Amino acid sequence: MLEPSTYLIMALIGVLTGFIDSIAGGGGLIMMPALLMTxxxxxxxxxTNKLQSMFGTSIATANYYRKGLFDIRPSLGKVALVFVGASAGVLAVQQLKPGMLGLIIPVLLMASAAYVLLSPRMTDEDAHVRLSARAYGPVGGAIGFYDGFFGPGTGSFFSTSLVALRGMGLTRATALTKLLNLTSNVASVLFFAIGGKIVWTLGFAIAGGAMIGNYLGSHTAMKFGAKVIRPLLVTLSLGLTAKLLWQYFSA
Structure with a gap:
């Protein structure tokens, strides 16, 4: 049984991670250690992280949708593949040890950070489309699998790949990222719940904070656009990369 103060502290951490997730993704690498400390x-x-993230992401998704930054109908194919990928990832992680991701994840995060830093296309202007919406589907499904298997950094992977491959402006890419992230969260919660792997009371407590954080963060992103999203993506990617590499080589 957790102390009442633990629920309050975790809810406050949820505000912080929700704010980060709604703009750049990656809040899970703050939330996960905090959850383990309980x-x-x-x-x-x-x-439990997927449960709180699902509620928080739903707020950001609704805010972006109301502003007309993405359409649901053209995204249904990607949504379906992300759902399937995330479901497979959850089933896999319940069978395998995720320790092998300790070195793979930093490499992926460094690639994301390098792209954000070096590419002139990380702006709010739409650019050349490298992959069609249909061709991007498997990419989204693979990221969905990763999200179901482990998760932290998923938002960064979605947003940078949508900019790089679909030619989207950064704010529009961030908005569509929330829809895809919400999809993978719903799939993950469903299968984690079936497996009895969610601490519901703790998850709901954190969800309250995450919803506040996502509301504030999504409005910040829509107000300032790439001027705030790009620096936060770079800072978060580099910070999380350093953290994961330190954990991997000090183990």
Whole structure:
């Protein structure tokens, strides 16, 4: 049984991670260590993180949708593949040890940070489309699998790939990222719940904070656009990369 103060502290952390997630993604690498410090098991931490993230992301998704920054109908194919990928990822992580991701994830995050830093296309202007919406589907499905399997950094992977491959402006890419992230969260919660891997009371407490953070963060992103999204993506990617590399080589 957790102390009442633990729920309050975790809810406040939820505000912070929700704010970060709604703009750049990657809040899970702050939330996951915090969840583990409460004493729950790693697999419960993954499931509980998905529960709070689902509620928080739904707020940001609704805000972006109301502003007309993405359309649901043209995105249904990507949504379906992300759902399938995330479901497969959750099933896989319940069978495998995720320790092998310790070196792969920093490489992916460094690639995201390098792209954001070096590419002149990380702006709010739409650019040349390298992949059609249909061709991007498998990419989204693969990122969905990663989100179901582990998760942190998923928002960064979605947004940078949508800019690089679909030619979207950064704010529009961030908005569509929330829809895809919400999809993978719903799939993950469903299968983690079936496996009995969610601490519901803790997840709901954090969800309250995450919803506040996502509301504030999504409005900040829509107001300032790439001027705030790009620096936060770079800072977060580099910071999380350093953190994961330190954890990997100090283990």
């Amino acid at each position: 004493g729950i098991t790693p697999i419960q931490a993954l499931g």
